[in-house]
Amino acid sequence: MNDFATIEAVIGPAVILWICLRRRNPVPGFAGQVELAGISLALGIGFTSSTFFLWRLTGLPLGWYAAADLAFQALVLALVMYRPRRVMQAPGADSRGHARSTLAVTGAITAAAVCVGAVAFGYFTIRLPRGEWDAWSIWNLRAAFLSVPDGHWRDGFVSTLAWSHPDYPLLVPASVARLWTFDESGAVFGPRLVAAAFVLSVALVMAGSVARRAGPVGMSLALALLMVPTFLYWGASQTADVPLGAFVLIAIAALSKPPGSRRYLLAGLAAGFAAWTKNEGLVAAAAIILAGLAAARRDKNVRPDLLALVAGLAIAGLPLLLFKLTLAPETDLVRQIISQQPMEKATETARHAFVAGYLAREFFLWGGLTPIPASTLLLACIALAAVQWGGVPRDATTATYVLAVMLVAYYWVYVLSPYDLEWHLRTSATRLIAQVWPAMVWTVTTAMAGAAAAPPPFKA
Amino acid sequence: MRKLAVTIGSIAIAQSIWHLVTAPPPVADGIGGLISAYRSIAIFLPPHGVVGYLETSPDPDFNTVNYYVAEQALAPRILSREATATADIVITTTGSQNEASSQTPVGLTLMATGPSNIRVFRRQP
Numbered sequence: 001m002n003d004f005a006t007i008e009a010v011i012g013p014a015v016i017l018w019i020c021l022r023r024r025n026p027v028p029g030f031a032g033q034v035e036l037a038g039i040s041l042a043l044g045i046g047f048t049s050s051t052f053f054l055w056r057l058t059g060l061p062l063g064w065y066a067a068a069d070l071a072f073q074a075l076v077l078a079l080v081m082y083r084p085r086r087v088m089q090a091p092g093a094d095s096r097g098h099a100r101s102t103l104a105v106t107g108a109i110t111a112a113a114v115c116v117g118a119v120a121f122g123y124f125t126i127r128l129p130r131g132e133w134d135a136w137s138i139w140n141l142r143a144a145f146l147s148v149p150d151g152h153w154r155d156g157f158v159s160t161l162a163w164s165h166p167d168y169p170l171l172v173p174a175s176v177a178r179l180w181t182f183d184e185s186g187a188v189f190g191p192r193l194v195a196a197a198f199v200l201s202v203a204l205v206m207a208g209s210v211a212r213r214a215g216p217v218g219m220s221l222a223l224a225l226l227m228v229p230t231f232l233y234w235g236a237s238q239t240a241d242v243p244l245g246a247f248v249l250i251a252i253a254a255l256s257k258p259p260g261s262r263r264y265l266l267a268g269l270a271a272g273f274a275a276w277t278k279n280e281g282l283v284a285a286a287a288i289i290l291a292g293l294a295a296a297r298r299d300k301n302v303r304p305d306l307l308a309l310v311a312g313l314a315i316a317g318l319p320l321l322l323f324k325l326t327l328a329p330e331t332d333l334v335r336q337i338i339s340q341q342p343m344e345k346a347t348e349t350a351r352h353a354f355v356a357g358y359l360a361r362e363f364f365l366w367g368g369l370t371p372i373p374a375s376t377l378l379l380a381c382i383a384l385a386a387v388q389w390g391g392v393p394r395d396a397t398t399a400t401y402v403l404a405v406m407l408v409a410y411y412w413v414y415v416l417s418p419y420d421l422e423w424h425l426r427t428s429a430t431r432l433i434a435q436v437w438p439a440m441v442w443t444v445t446t447a448m449a450g451a452a453a454a455p456p457p458f459k460a
Numbered sequence: 461m462r463k464l465a466v467t468i469g470s471i472a473i474a475q476s477i478w479h480l481v482t483a484p485p486p487v488a489d490g491i492g493g494l495i496s497a498y499r500s501i502a503i504f505l506p507p508h509g510v511v512g513y514l515e516t517s518p519d520p521d522f523n524t525v526n527y528y529v530a531e532q533a534l535a536p537r538i539l540s541r542e543a544t545a546t547a548d549i550v551i552t553t554t555g556s557q558n559e560a561s562s563q564t565p566v567g568l569t570l571m572a573t574g575p576s577n578i579r580v581f582r583r584q585p
Contacts, residue, residue, distance in 0.1 A: 102462055106466060113469075116477060126486040127489070130491040130492055141532040152507075188492070217462045217466060220465075220466070220469050221469040223469075224468075224469035225472050227473075228472065229479045369479065370478075370479075377468050384464055
């Protein structure tokens with residue numbers, strides 16, 4: 001019974017958001033609805049983590065939370081259902097007259113990718129019932145404090161626990177702690193469900209968004225490249241890296257929707273929730289805002305679009321602002337970087353060579369595929385797109401901006417790292433690639449679709 | 461282009477399936493057992509505040525894992541490795557009975573022994 005309540009606590013807000021988004025966004029066929037379902041799932045977790053954290057900040061009794069949450073869901077659902085509007089329907093983009101044989105093959109690849117995703121996620125969940133090291137030493141530890149019924153939940157942010165990074169944002173811990181209010185505190189089902197929801201969200205957004213642009217072939221390729229073992233390992237790890245990757249993907253998918261201020265609102269919300277997920281999310285949020293600015297200038301509708309972007313960012317970023325102002329200690333990484341001769345490190349050639357070499361090697365081998373690494377398959381897609389390129393697709397350009405800003409920032413953090421550099425890279429580089437992997441796959445498959453759609457020098 | 465995309469997708473999926481087929485049977489990590497062990501001694505501890513944490517294993521990595529897991533299991537108590545000389549209550553790493561470090565530290569009295577030989581000490585008045 002508790003598991004049902006826990007599942008409802010994730011699915012309920014997602015369904016309400018999905019209904020809202022369907023009514024306010026043009027829905028280009030089945031693919032668009034799948035994409036909206038993925039967006040709703042992740043944003044639902046983002047919104048409810050924020051409400052749970054605000055509830056804790058106000059000091060209201062934790063025992064009332066589950067009932068209040070359900071009542072709030074019912075109220076919002078009633079408001080959404082009141083005077084239903086006609087669903088806006090955009091011209092379908094996912095029926096492109098593919099040959100029956102192509103559809104059969106892509107259907108088989110898609111089905112295989114979904115099965116591989118489900119089985120691998122289950123396998124890694126059994127291997128890591130309490131998640132990876134960071135899950136039980138950071139994220140679920142913070143969730144344990146957030147679910148303490150009395151005022152001592154704030155003890156989780158004291159300096160004695162500096163080793164557990166009490167400055168880290170709380171989207172994942174607050175989501176887990178919220179689910180524990182519907183179940184037993186510390187139950188393994190809640191964190192597993194949050195992990196599964198984010199992997200599902202990434203898969204749905206990827207499938208729907210790429211299918212809208214590239215049809216079923218592009219979708220099957222995107223899912224096949226997304227569902228590599230290492231990505232699913234980090235998806236099941238109960239850490240915050242795949243959730244961050246989900247919000248980055250949602251932002252770039254939103255920015256590639258047809259022009260209109262609503263896509264900027266969605267991108268702003270995703271940027272805010274990315275920042276509420278991890279400190280790296282602040283970099284992602286800055287990258288998304290820059291990409292949004294560029295897209296708004298192209299749309300020649302700068303003021304309303306920027307207002308929507310900033311409104312989304314402000315709504316989703318509010319809990320982070322409150323957290324940083326009231327509870328979070330200073331970010332230890334930034335403080336240590338500043339105190340350890342950053343200028344000397346920035347000009348050390350050997351340091352640059354070591355970081356670049358390590359990251360290149362890590363990226364090359366990332367994914368768990370042998371004998372042909374996932375990175376090689378990704379590069380093959382880029383090469384194919386380049387061969388047939390009739391101009392850089394706009395969507396891929398926007399996503400490339402976001403990825404470039406994030407990767408350059410990560411590179412510099414490593415160069416300036418206050419820790420033992422080899423240790424820092426060994427313990428975090430693989431997770432950082434998991435954060436950008438969905439966006440990379442999306443960018444490459446979208447670029448291929450753009451290349452195929454352009455007037456080809458060779459017949460596609 | 462479509463044929464090449466299908467080929468790349470098929471290669472990726474085939475390799476992912478191969479990875480899963482050749483993966484060893486999943487063996488759960490021991491974290492759940494450790495959390496249960498530390499939760500079972502909560503009845504001997506104050507509901508909140510600082511509790512000393514004495515690292516008794518010769519293996520520093522084992523000590524660290526135990527300490528992190530114990531903190532999650534016993535939240536909102538704050539386990540402190542620095543407060544073993546001052547805290548009223550001190551707990552230890554899991555470990556075997558016959559380790560040399562299983563002797564009672566000076567100034568403390570053994571209150572209870574939990575699963576996996578987690579010991580709970582009280583400071584002598």
